[in-house]
Amino acid sequence: MQSYIKFADKLSAWFGKVFAWCVMLMTLGVGYEVLVRYAFRAPTPWAFDLSYMMYGTMFMMAGAYTLSRDGHVRGDFIYRLWKPRTQATVELVLYFLFFFPGVLALVFSGWRYASRSWRYFEVSSMSPANIPIYQFKTVIIAAGILLVFQGIAQVFRCIITIRTGSWPRPESDVEELEKVMQEEGLAALQGEEPADIVTPGGPRT
Numbered sequence: 001m002q003s004y005i006k007f008a009d010k011l012s013a014w015f016g017k018v019f020a021w022c023v024m025l026m027t028l029g030v031g032y033e034v035l036v037r038y039a040f041r042a043p044t045p046w047a048f049d050l051s052y053m054m055y056g057t058m059f060m061m062a063g064a065y066t067l068s069r070d071g072h073v074r075g076d077f078i079y080r081l082w083k084p085r086t087q088a089t090v091e092l093v094l095y096f097l098f099f100f101p102g103v104l105a106l107v108f109s110g111w112r113y114a115s116r117s118w119r120y121f122e123v124s125s126m127s128p129a130n131i132p133i134y135q136f137k138t139v140i141i142a143a144g145i146l147l148v149f150q151g152i153a154q155v156f157r158c159i160i161t162i163r164t165g166s167w168p169r170p171e172s173d174v175e176e177l178e179k180v181m182q183e184e185g186l187a188a189l190q191g192e193e194p195a196d197i198v199t200p201g202g203p204r205t
Contacts, residue, residue, distance in 0.1 A: 016062045026051050063147055092155060095154060103147045
């Protein structure tokens with residue numbers, strides 16, 4: 001189980017970090033649109049299509065990565081009071097009741113949606129540029145498959161926690177700059193090194 005968790009985490013992280021570059025393409029496209037629209041009175045017909053396709057792609061493909069880092073929003077006002085074994089048991093049940101049925105529905109529905117789009121080479125109806133969008137519909141399937149792989153890893157994490165009583169430590173990862181600065185400032189005041197952070201759903205460094 002540990003080896004599969006490492007494999008799934010690395011797979012999700014690779015795809016998440018690769019597709020995170022979509023934000024740069026989106027920023028450049030929107031920036032160019034603002035420049036030519038207001039400085040040269042020559043708006044582009046494709047900027048809106050670029051922005052929603054890049055944002056949607058980044059959002060979908062980062063889902064598994066966010067799940068692997070326990071970064072999704074959780075209503076934890078009760079959850080955080082539970083012991084790790086209780087947290088893991090509840091999560092394990094919820095994965096099979098809601099997560100896997102929902103993600104599998106996404107994959108199968110996305111397959112029908114994307115295959116229909118590929119059959120007639122769908123173009124965007126949101127602008128006069130007629131930008132091809134059929135290839136972006138395939139992102140729905142890819143994102144769903146990644147979530148299935150990562151969901152299995154999360155199930156294994158729950159099983160390990162039920163057995164051991166503590167959440168497996170995930171790989172160290174990037175953290176928000178504001179949070180890092182707060183920790184370093186607190187540690188400097190206390191004359192200590194920044195300590196590990198323990199969050200609901202498992203410890204995170």
